[in-house]
Amino acid sequence: MSVRIVIADDEALVRGALRAILSAEPGLEVTGEAATGAEAVAVVRAKEPDVVLMDVRMPELDGIRATELLLGGMQRPPRIVVVTTFENDSYVYDALRAGASGFLLKRSSAEELVRAVRLVASGDSLLFPAAIRALAAAHARTARADALRGRLTPREAQVLRLMTEGLTNAEIATRLTLGPETVKSHVASLLTKLGARDRTQAVIAAYEQGFVTPGRAGA
Amino acid sequence: MSVRIVIADDEALVRGALRAILSAEPGLEVTGEAATGAEAVAVVRAKEPDVVLMDVRMPELDGIRATELLLGGMQRPPRIVVVTTFENDSYVYDALRAGASGFLLKRSSAEELVRAVRLVASGDSLLFPAAIRALAAAHARTARADALRGRLTPREAQVLRLMTEGLTNAEIATRLTLGPETVKSHVASLLTKLGARDRTQAVIAAYEQGFVTPGRAGA
DNA sequence: TCACGCATCCCCCGGACGGGGGAGGCGGTT
DNA sequence: AACCGCCTCCCCCGTCCGGGGGATGCGTGA
Secondary structure (H helix, E strand, C coil), rough: CCCCEEEEEECCHHHHHHHHHHHHCCCCCEEEEEECCHHHHHHHHCCCCCCCECCCCCCCCCCHHHHHHHHHHHCCCCCEEEEEEECCHHHHHHHHHHHHEEEEEECHHHHHHHHHHHHHHHHCCCHHHHHHHHHHHHHHHHHHHHHHHHHHHHHHHHHHHHHHCCCHHHHHHHHHHCCHHHHHHHEEEEEHHHHHCCCCHHHHHHHHHCCCCCCEECC | EEEEEEEEEHHHHHHHHEEEHHCCCCCCCEEEHEEEEEEEEHHHHHHCEEEEEEEECCCCCCHHHHHHHHHHHHCCCCCCEEEEEECHHHHHHHHHHCCCEEEEEEECCCCHHHHHHHHHHCCCCCCCHHHHHHHHHHHHHHHHHHHHHHHHCCHHHHHHHHHCCCCCHHHHHHHHHHHHHHHHHHHHHHHHHCCCHHHHHHHHHHCCCCCCCCCCCCC
C-alpha cells in the first residue's frame, strides 16, 4: 500500500539522487525511471504509479507535453509533480495548466521532496486544485498578453491602454499631445488588429487577452 | 530546535485534539493556546511561536483580524495556518489576503495536519506566497461582484453582461426580445449606477468590480 | 390607497464614433 | 534608390450612442 513513484529526468545523476532519497523513506517506492518525455509516458502507462516526478526540460518530449498526454489518456492518471530549477520558470505555469498537482524546486531539501510527494499522493494539496488551475489560467493570459503586445506598435499599445482607462479619443489625444485625427487612425488600426467592431470590443479584447488585468492599472 | 506552535480555537475540545496530535510528533511542540482572537494575539506576542493554528470563527476577535494584527506588528511574525470547517468559506480568502501562509480543513486527517504544520514551518509552501496573494486578490473581486450585483436590477445585470460581450444596444434588444428604446433606458441607468460616462467605461467597471472575469464568459 | 421601484416603450437632439479614403515624413531593409 | 512600416494629420459621412424629457403598466409594501 506504499506510494509508487516514477522519476522522469534526463540527467541520470538527478534520477539517482531522487531515487536514493525516496527509496530510503518508508511507504515510498520508486517503481520506474525515464530519461525523456516519451519514455516517461511509456513507463508511466506501464507502471501506473501514484506519483510522477517530472522534469520540465527533457529531450524529445518536454515535461509539459508528457503531462498533457498522461492526464488525457489514462483511466487512473497519476499525480504529477513538476520538478524545475527556477521558481519563475514559465514552464511551471504551463505544466500546472496541463494539470500537474504541484511543483518542486531542484534546490529543495530531501525532506521537502518527501513531504511534497506524500502530500500530493494523499490527493490533497494545501491549496485547492481549482485554485491551482485558476493560477495557471491567469498566467496563460499573461503569456498571451506578450503575444498581443508583439503584434501592436508601441503607439497602438499606448492608445489601447488609455482606452482601457475609459478615455475618449479627444482625451487620449490631449494625454499624448496628438491631433484627434491621429488617435482615430491608431484606434482604427487597433480595431482591425483586435478583430473588434468598436472601442468597447477592443477593451474587452484587451482584458480577455490579458493586455490589462483587473485590479492593477499599470503592468 | 523544534517547531513551536500556538493553537487558537474557541472550542477546548478542538484545542485538545490538535495538541494531542501535534505533541505526539517529534520536532513539534505546542507552547501555547488561546480561546479568542484577542487572547491569540497576546499569547503569540508572548510566546513568539513558529506556527499559529488559527480558527477563523472565534468570539471577540475573529481569526482574520487576529492574523492582520499579528503580521502587522511583530518583528518576527509567525507563519499562520488558518483552520476552517468548509473549504469554500469566504473567510478563508480574507485570511489569505491578510497574510496567512495556508489553510487546513477541520476534517483533515492527523497526518495532513502534521504535514501542513511542518510544511509551513519550513518556510516554503508548494505554491509561492505571491500566488496565494494573487488568489486572495482574485477572490476579493468576486466578493465585490456580489455587492455590485446587489445594486443592479436583474434586467440591468443581464444587459451589462451582454455589453461585456461587445454587443450593441440593437443586438441586446434582439437577444432579449426587447425594443431598442428599452435597452437604452437600462443602459442609461447602468451608466448612472456604475458612475460610467459611456458603455466602454461601464464594461471596464464590470471587469474591475469583478462582475465579469477574464477567461470565463459565464459566472 | 398611494407611493415606489421596476420594466417597457416613445420623441428629439447633439456629439462621439467608426468607415473609407488620402497624404506627408521618417527610419529602417533590401 | 526603392520599399515598407510606423507615425502623423486631413476630409466626408452615416450611425450608434447617450442626455433629457416623458408615458404606461405592474407588482410590493407602507
